[in-house]
Amino acid sequence: MIAGMRSRIVILSLFVAAAVLNMLTGHAHAAGDEANLGKGAIVSSKEIELDVVRRMYLGQQRDFIAVNLPEGDKTRERFEQKIIGRTPAQMKAHWSRLVFTGRAWELSILRSDEDIIGFIQANDNAIGYISDASKANGLFIVERF
Amino acid sequence: MKKNSFILFCLVLLLTTTPARADVEWSGFASFGGGFTTASDEELLGYTNDLGFKPDTLFALQASSFISDRLSVTVQFMARGEDDFDVGVEWAYLRYKLSDSWTINAGKLRLPMYSYSDSLDVGYTYHWLRPPASVYRAPFDTILGMNFTNNMMLGNALISTQIITGRFNDEIRFNREPVQADVHNIIGFNTTAEQGFWTLRGGYFVTNDVSLHVTNPNLLGLADILRAYGVPEAADALLAEGDKGSFGGVGFMYDNSDFFFGGEYTALRVPGSMVARQFSQYLTLGKRFGNYTVHGTFEQTKDSPARPERHLPTVPPITAQLPGLPPYSALAGFLQGAAASEVKRYDYYTLGVRYDFDRGVALKLDITKLNDTRGNADANLISFAVQTVF
Numbered sequence: 262m263i264a265g266m267r268s269r270i271v272i273l274s275l276f277v278a279a280a281v282l283n284m285l286t287g288h289a290h291a292a293g294d295e296a297n298l299g300k301g302a303i304v305s306s307k308e309i310e311l312d313v314v315r316r317m318y319l320g321q322q323r324d325f326i327a328v329n330l331p332e333g334d335k336t337r338e339r340f341e342q343k344i345i346g347r348t349p350a351q352m353k354a355h356w357s358r359l360v361f362t363g364r365a366w367e368l369s370i371l372r373s374d375e376d377i378i379g380f381i382q383a384n385d386n387a388i389g390y391i392s393d394a395s396k397a398n399g400l401f402i403v404e405r406f
Numbered sequence: 407m408k409k410n411s412f413i414l415f416c417l418v419l420l421l422t423t424t425p426a427r428a429d430v431e432w433s434g435f436a437s438f439g440g441g442f443t444t445a446s447d448e449e450l451l452g453y454t455n456d457l458g459f460k461p462d463t464l465f466a467l468q469a470s471s472f473i474s475d476r477l478s479v480t481v482q483f484m485a486r487g488e489d490d491f492d493v494g495v496e497w498a499y500l501r502y503k504l505s506d507s508w509t510i511n512a513g514k515l516r517l518p519m520y521s522y523s524d525s526l527d528v529g530y531t532y533h534w535l536r537p538p539a540s541v542y543r544a545p546f547d548t549i550l551g552m553n554f555t556n557n558m559m560l561g562n563a564l565i566s567t568q569i570i571t572g573r574f575n576d577e578i579r580f581n582r583e584p585v586q587a588d589v590h591n592i593i594g595f596n597t598t599a600e601q602g603f604w605t606l607r608g609g610y611f612v613t614n615d616v617s618l619h620v621t622n623p624n625l626l627g628l629a630d631i632l633r634a635y636g637v638p639e640a641a642d643a644l645l646a647e648g649d650k651g652s653f654g655g656v657g658f659m660y661d662n663s664d665f666f667f668g669g670e671y672t673a674l675r676v677p678g679s680m681v682a683r684q685f686s687q688y689l690t691l692g693k694r695f696g697n698y699t700v701h702g703t704f705e706q707t708k709d710s711p712a713r714p715e716r717h718l719p720t721v722p723p724i725t726a727q728l729p730g731l732p733p734y735s736a737l738a739g740f741l742q743g744a745a746a747s748e749v750k751r752y753d754y755y756t757l758g759v760r761y762d763f764d765r766g767v768a769l770k771l772d773i774t775k776l777n778d779t780r781g782n783a784d785a786n787l788i789s790f791a792v793q794t795v796f
Contacts, residue, residue: 312562321557321564321600323506332765347663350697350762357795358531360433361468362524363480363501363511364566 301336302394303344303403304378306385311344311404317388318345320356320365328377328389329368336392343406344390434467434796437529439770441789448785450776451539452488462536462791463487464527466496476503484527496527497548512552518568518596519544521607521657521670529793533666533692533701533760535772540705540754541670541686544653545578549592563601570594570611580618580681581625581747589651590615603662610654616676618646628740631731636723640737642678643714644744649678665693680741682709682748697762705754712748715741751780767794 303314309325316322318329318341330337332349341352359365371377374396377389381400391397394405439462441453448454452461466484473479477500484496499513516523520542525531536542551572558565574589594611620626629641652675659668667690674684685708692701715738722734732740758772774787 316564322559348694349765350768351663353766353795354531357435357528358525361435361482361528361531361795362516363470363478363499364524366431366470 299339299343299406300393300395301339301390301406302397303340303388303390303406304381304397304400305388305403306381306401308401309388309403314388314403315345318368320359320368323365324386326384326387327368328380328387329370330377330390331370331372336390340390340406344404430469430471432467432469434465435528435530435794436465436796437527437791437793438463439529439535439789439791439793441787444786444788448787449783450774450785450787451536451789453787453789460487462529462789465491466527477501507557509555510552511555514548514550515553515570515572517544517547517549517570517572517574517592517594517611518609519547519611519653519655520672521605521659521668523547523596528795529770529791530766530768530795533699534690534703534756534758535770535789535791535793538670538688538690538703538705538754538756540707540752541655541672541688543684543686543707544674545580545587546574546576546589549574549589551592560599561601563599565597565599567595567597570596578618581620581622583620583622585621586619588615588617588619589613590617594653603660605659605661605668606657608654608656611652613651616646616649616651616679618679618681620645625744628744631740632737634728634731635725635734635737637718637737640714640717640741643712643717644680644741646676646679646681649676651676651681663694665691667691677712680712680714680745680748682711682745682750684709684750688754699760699762701756701758701760703754703756703758705752705756707750707752707754709749709751711742711745714745715739749780751778752783753777753779766796767792 305325313322313324317325317327338349341347341349345352347355356367360367371380374391374393377391378396378398378400381387381389394402440457440459441462442457443450443453443455446455464484464486466482468480468482470478470480479500481498482496483493485491485493495514497514497516499511499515501509501511503509518524522532522537526537526542526547529535549572551570553568553570556567571593573592574587576587577584578587590613592611592613594609596607596609598605598607625644629645632638632641653672655670655672657668657670660666669687669689671687686706688703688705690701690703692699718738726734754774754776756772756774758770761769763769769792771790776783776785778784
């Protein structure tokens with residue numbers, strides 16, 4: 262009885278140990294699919310690492326002001342799938358968890374590429390994504406997707 | 407009454423603290439669930455053989471408002487089916503940002519005992535219809551108090567730590583009855599590490615003063631008999647009165663968006679009382695197919711009985727038989743019986759499907775089988791729910 266409990270604790274500890282190892286060795290996970298580059302682009306007012314972009318859009322970091330296109334927008338869905346690696350439903354579930362615990366506030370939503378470009382031009386620490394990279398107009402392009 | 411005046415207080419606070427610059431941001435979530443057990447004599451998670459809707463039905467609204475750049479107020483109102491939809495304040499707190507990495511919260515807060523503590527009621531945020539009942543069973547999950555929250559990066563991992571302290575003082579269910587509980591000086595921490603597809607967490611909480619004001623005449627009568635026989639220490643070991651308590655939990659989750667697996671293990675102890683040592687765990691596994699998520703979970707509740715009878719001297723300190731009372735020799739058996747009544751040994755198996763059929767709305771179907779390895783609470787439950795955030 263006690264032995265059974267111990268063996269289960271051992272199994273759980275093994276899982277945890279595997280997870281810790283995985284963290285320590287670090288592992289790169291799928292970014293944009295190189296072969297299938299679209300016209301979309303992540304744009305910002307200054308250079309920023311892709312990992313930081315991911316954390317911003319997962320509500321884990323707030324060094325920049327990140328803005329979103331509306332829910333249901335095709336560019337937003339592509340951005341979430343290709344850059345963050347989650348489906349819109351998964352993103353919604355993830356953000357619900359943050360919002361209903363007060364850990365993060367929803368990112369601001371802007372309506373169009375033009376609104377996003379204008380917003381980033383007016384803020385020196387803003388980040389967003391647009392459907393057409395050719396409109397970036399002097400903004401820093403972090404990644405195309 | 408107390409509840410209502412608190413709601414009123416929160417509303418007034420919200421209204422009076424939201425002049426000119428501050429907007430109130432409303433959000434909400436809801437779950438409408440139903441279920442039934444497969445046999446007429448079975449009961450499980452609040453359901454019976456007659457289709458019922460109360461256990462997994464709830465509606466909640468949350469209001470948040472920034473008073474300044476650093477200070478915000480959040481209040482969550484909730485109406486649960488199992489409370490006959492009496493609206494209560496699930497949590498209400500002031501949040502003050504001390505720095506980029508430190509935040510302080512004060513008010514009615516969720517105690518972060520589990521991986522899903524913070525979104526316990528928001529079914530939309532997890533794959534099951536409800537979190538595993540074997541593990542998610544602490545008799546209370548919010549406290550009045552404050553916490554310090556820190557966020558930091560360690561390499562590529564995001565580490566969030568909460569240090570929390572406070573008091574719980576309300577009715578809980580104990581020994582199958584509502585009991586007034588008072589848990590003083592709760593202090594503890596919860597740390598979560600997230601990196602890539604992995605999330606790990608661990609938390610530990612202690613209290614130096616748990617009191618359960620039991621009214622059960624059998625228990626109180628037994629305590630009186632023990633005192634009459636000159637063994638008050640055995641009565642103390644039966645009742646929770648000013649006892650120490652601890653709760654620890656660890657958990658992990660791997661989710662690469664295609665499939666996921668995770669688990670949790672928790673242990674609760676109130677050593678100076680008849681409260682069983684409660685050990686619980688689960689492992690869960692799931693795979694996503696487009697808008698469908700298929701998942702399976704094995705859960706276990708494995709309690710060990712408390713041992714109040716150990717406090718009985720073998721030689722009766724006064725006499726072996728007081729007139730009109732059971733003999734001293736019968737007391738050990740009574741104590742063991744009382745402790746045993748608190749012990750649960752349950753294995754649960756759950757298979758379920760989640761279907762994300764529209765933005766912010768999920769349909770769920772869970773089939774749960776309970777094996778009572780010690781008693782006869784075996785049951786099968788079929789339950790379904792539509793859960794949403796808005």
